[in-house]
Amino acid sequence: MVSVAETSSSSVSDIITQNIGSSSESSSTVSSEASKPQQQQVPAFTWLVKPCFIYKDEYKDCKSFRARFNQYFVDGKTSDCTGWKEDYDNCVLWEDKDDVDALNKVIASEKKRVQKRLKAHYANDVWEQRSEPPANWNSELPKWITKEYEGSFLKKKADDLKSGEEKLGPISGSRAGERASHGEGEGTSSSCSIV
Amino acid sequence: MPFRKVDCSESVEEALARLDLESKRNKAERLAKAEAEKLKKAQAKSAGVRNSKEDARYEDPLSLDADKERELSLNEKARKLYPERGGDAYKPGWFDVVFKGEGREGLDKMKCEMKVWKVVQNSYLVRLLLDALKSSGCEVDLRRHISCEVCDVSVTGGYDPTLNQVVICQNTARYKGIIQGALTHELIHMFDNCRHKLDFKNMQHLACTEIRAANLAHCSYMSGVTDGSVSFGSIKEQHQECVKDRAVRSVLAVRDVSSEEAREVVDSVFERCYNDLEPFGRRIRRNSDHMQKAYWDRKSMGYDLANRIK
Numbered sequence: 001m002v003s004v005a006e007t008s009s010s011s012v013s014d015i016i017t018q019n020i021g022s023s024s025e026s027s028s029t030v031s032s033e034a035s036k037p038q039q040q041q042v043p044a045f046t047w048l049v050k051p052c053f054i055y056k057d058e059y060k061d062c063k064s065f066r067a068r069f070n071q072y073f074v075d076g077k078t079s080d081c082t083g084w085k086e087d088y089d090n091c092v093l094w095e096d097k098d099d100v101d102a103l104n105k106v107i108a109s110e111k112k113r114v115q116k117r118l119k120a121h122y123a124n125d126v127w128e129q130r131s132e133p134p135a136n137w138n139s140e141l142p143k144w145i146t147k148e149y150e151g152s153f154l155k156k157k158a159d160d161l162k163s164g165e166e167k168l169g170p171i172s173g174s175r176a177g178e179r180a181s182h183g184e185g186e187g188t189s190s191s192c193s194i195v
Numbered sequence: 196m197p198f199r200k201v202d203c204s205e206s207v208e209e210a211l212a213r214l215d216l217e218s219k220r221n222k223a224e225r226l227a228k229a230e231a232e233k234l235k236k237a238q239a240k241s242a243g244v245r246n247s248k249e250d251a252r253y254e255d256p257l258s259l260d261a262d263k264e265r266e267l268s269l270n271e272k273a274r275k276l277y278p279e280r281g282g283d284a285y286k287p288g289w290f291d292v293v294f295k296g297e298g299r300e301g302l303d304k305m306k307c308e309m310k311v312w313k314v315v316q317n318s319y320l321v322r323l324l325l326d327a328l329k330s331s332g333c334e335v336d337l338r339r340h341i342s343c344e345v346c347d348v349s350v351t352g353g354y355d356p357t358l359n360q361v362v363i364c365q366n367t368a369r370y371k372g373i374i375q376g377a378l379t380h381e382l383i384h385m386f387d388n389c390r391h392k393l394d395f396k397n398m399q400h401l402a403c404t405e406i407r408a409a410n411l412a413h414c415s416y417m418s419g420v421t422d423g424s425v426s427f428g429s430i431k432e433q434h435q436e437c438v439k440d441r442a443v444r445s446v447l448a449v450r451d452v453s454s455e456e457a458r459e460v461v462d463s464v465f466e467r468c469y470n471d472l473e474p475f476g477r478r479i480r481r482n483s484d485h486m487q488k489a490y491w492d493r494k495s496m497g498y499d500l501a502n503r504i505k
Contacts, residue, residue, distance in 0.1 A: 050491070067483075073434050074478060075432065113495070114496065121472075124467045124468060126400065126403045126464050127391040128391060130392055133333045134359070136357070136359050138359075141358060152338070154308045154312065154338045154341065154343075157312050168322065171318075
């Protein structure tokens with residue numbers, strides 16, 4: 001297993017921005033958007049903090065029998081769940097008492113998780129990274145295929161997605177996504193738009 | 196020995212010498228004939244490949260390298276599994292229509308496409324992959340990149356790197372759950388092709404992408420037990436055995452190699468590829484909300500940005 005070394009917070013954001021590619025903005029501009037309605041200055045990476053119930057859920061799941069069995073099945077040992085408990089406690093402190101130290105601890109913990117993921121990803125040197133999509137990504141299909149697709153169901157759906165008639169909305173089928181977009185004006189510090 | 200008039204005038208030695216010479220001449224002729232035939236066959240094969248209907252339909256941008264035999268076997272195996280990729284629509288014979296209930300391929304195709312649309316709307320893992328692909332600069336167009344076709348009964352889906360399409364088998368993947376699994380699996384291959392310089396002729400690259408697909412989307416404890424790769428007794432770290440087994444089977448399905456060779460290749464890249472969990476970030480446990488959590492986690496990796504900015 002790869003051991004994780006501590007790096008500075010700026011390198012994590014660099015890796016994320018490098019990772020994302022040309023079609024998206026950098027993380028710092030998004031966080032400034034989120035903190036615009038705020039009166040106080042919140043740390044730059046507050047958007048990384050998830051709603052507190054998720055930490056509690058992860059903690060309970062980590063401790064459960066099924067998860068312990070699976071941890072043993074995969075890693076050969078049970079994993080340490082105290083990280084989730086700490087994150088939950090700190091998240092609640094931030095939510096209820098606006099404790100910035102607690103918020104920073106949660107942010108640091110989230111960054112560590114992201115870093116661990118990316119480290120394992122970039123340590124996979126079986127293949128080289130691309131700097132742009134493959135040349136044949138949207139290459140023209142042969143005419144006999146496009147003719148076949150003319151009146152097909154997926155063609156209609158794809159066209160509707162492009163024109164805006166259809167949308168890939170929130171998955172649960174509930175209207176949580178709409179709630180989130182309407183709730184931006186309320187000025188909550190941590191984002192509740194988890195969908 | 197052919198019956199022929201023996202010339203009693205010659206001595207035994209002379210006769211033996213004559214027969215010896217004849218046999219040598221016959222052998223030489225035989226060998227020359229075999230060589231000529233081999234040459235003719237090889238020429239016919241290479242000429243055939245260049246003029247075949249399949250290649251006229253879609254050009255193979257990957258040029259044939261020195262290992263022509265291997266290349267041909269690779270294409271042949273793939274074409275056997277996905278016959279409609281060559282351009283000929285599947286036409287069932289009378290026996291299939293009467294006794295196997297075939298003959299409704301058009302209807303099956305539409306049903307498959309409708310299920311694909313439902314899966315794309317409602318599956319956390321598929322949506323996560325689509326978001327991750329879009330944020331990586333490779334947006335998936337549902338019509339251009341997904342195709343419902345009739346395939347061999349041994350597969351439920353595939354990925355065609357030449358045309359860059361995910362193939363969903365309308366005749367074997369008839370339920371939304373199976374389509375979801377196949378789509379997740381193939382989109383992982385697509386994700387690897389988008390982010391990395393994947394060479395599908397390189398066995399190590401193929402093994403790595405299959406390891407990642409097995410690791411992320413398949414191989415719970417029970418599936419390992421039913422497949423026989425995991426025993427009831429030893430539980431510790433058996434997930435790796437399940438993943439290796441599955442990856443080897445996937446490699447063998449599309450490549451003409453021995454199982455020992457496939458296992459060797461999988462072992463050589465296993466460590467690195469097993470720990471690479473992008474874009475999910477975790478190994479999904481069955482009957483848990485891990486899929487939902489993984490989908491929500493996409494925000495911390497920036498995979499949702501492409502959809503947020505309009």
